[in-house]
Amino acid sequence: xxxxxxxxxxxxxxxPVAGLGxxxxxxxxxxPKELLPxxxxxxxxxxxxxxxxxxIEEVIFITGRGKGGVEDHFDYNYELEQILQQRxxxxxxxxxxxxxxxxxxxxxxxxxxxxLGHAVLCARDVVDNEPFVVLLPDDLxxxxxxxxxxxxxxxxxxxxxxxxxxxxxxREVSRYGxxxxxxxxxxxxxxxxxxxKPDPEITPSRLAVIGRYLLPPTIFDYLEGxxxxxxxxxxxxxxxxxxxxxxxxxxxxxxxxxxDIGDKLGFVTANVSYALRRPDMGPLLLEYLRRKVxxxxxxxx
Ligand code: G1P
Numbered sequence: 001x002x003x004x005x006x007x008x009x010x011x012x013x014x015x016p017v018a019g020l021g022x023x024x025x026x027x028x029x030x031x032p033k034e035l036l037p038x039x040x041x042x043x044x045x046x047x048x049x050x051x052x053x054x055x056i057e058e059v060i061f062i063t064g065r066g067k068g069g070v071e072d073h074f075d076y077n078y079e080l081e082q083i084l085q086q087r088x089x090x091x092x093x094x095x096x097x098x099x100x101x102x103x104x105x106x107x108x109x110x111x112x113x114x115x116l117g118h119a120v121l122c123a124r125d126v127v128d129n130e131p132f133v134v135l136l137p138d139d140l141x142x143x144x145x146x147x148x149x150x151x152x153x154x155x156x157x158x159x160x161x162x163x164x165x166x167x168x169x170x171r172e173v174s175r176y177g178x179x180x181x182x183x184x185x186x187x188x189x190x191x192x193x194x195x196x197k198p199d200p201e202i203t204p205s206r207l208a209v210i211g212r213y214l215l216p217p218t219i220f221d222y223l224e225g226x227x228x229x230x231x232x233x234x235x236x237x238x239x240x241x242x243x244x245x246x247x248x249x250x251x252x253x254x255x256x257x258x259x260d261i262g263d264k265l266g267f268v269t270a271n272v273s274y275a276l277r278r279p280d281m282g283p284l285l286l287e288y289l290r291r292k293v294x295x296x297x298x299x300x301x
Contacts, residue, residue: 115233
């Protein structure tokens with residue numbers, strides 16, 4: 001691996017938000033899944049704050065039909081601000097304003113549902129010729145430092161693209177990109193192969209790619225040359241496989257707790273776990289949960 005320390009800084013993040021959220025229907029029929037709450041904050045804000053805290057300067061949303069609310073959330077809302085001002089609700093005013101000034105945002109429309117690889121390719125002109133991060137907002141990961149920051153630290157050390165990895169069970173491999181490679185240091189792998197959603201019977205390993213990536217701009221050339229797979233989608237995984245083959249790709253087993261909020265149970269557990277960490281409601285919620293567990297135990301459930 002390359003240990004040259006002169007790296008281009010990571011300034012841009014691509015966040016695909018065009019997905020339909022079919023696993024969360026019916027709520028996602030008219031509400032973008034990215035705006036569903038983590039307690040009282042839209043999930044997309046949690047992900048954008050992860051970018052801000054990692055030093056990212058610009059977020060590029062890859063949007064689709066009905067996702068205008070995602071852009072609106074990071075824009076100023078003069079009417080609301082004026083009303084809050086007039087009513088003397090200064091704390092709320094400050095909270096609403098601070099979201100608008102969090103970071104520069106750009107929206108690029110993905111006009112056809114051609115998959116994650118195509119969504120990332122839509123960012124090409126805006127990202128230009130620099131390395132960038134990709135965050136899939138279905139994956140909420142709590143850790144200190146954040147996984148995006150952890151990926152940037154790995155990149156600064158080795159100068160190559162990095163994907164975040166997590167071991168999963170046999171049953172779960174068919175939901176993820178799965179990698180094989182050589183483990184050369186604790187938690188670090190040189191990725192050799194990566195396949196999208198293999199059958200559990202023929203999976204090459206149980207190391208899954210989770211929704212945080214740090215990619216060199218060459219990924220765009222690889223994605224552009226790809227044909228849609230049997231599902232009709234252009235897979236980011238296929239672009240990553242070429243990157244691993246023709247250049248290099250680091251797999252990094254991150255530390256942190258991950259919630260898949262594109263899934264109903266994951267959405268609920270994310271809310272419980274974020275609420276438990278909040279001083280304004282954590283202790284009360286814990287008390288409630290203890291009571292529920294005791295009741296369930298008494299009922300023999
Ligand atoms: C996508 C990627 C997959 C990756 C997963 C992480 O799948 O295609 O390789 O493992 O995100 O969450 P999706 O969840 O969009 O089906």
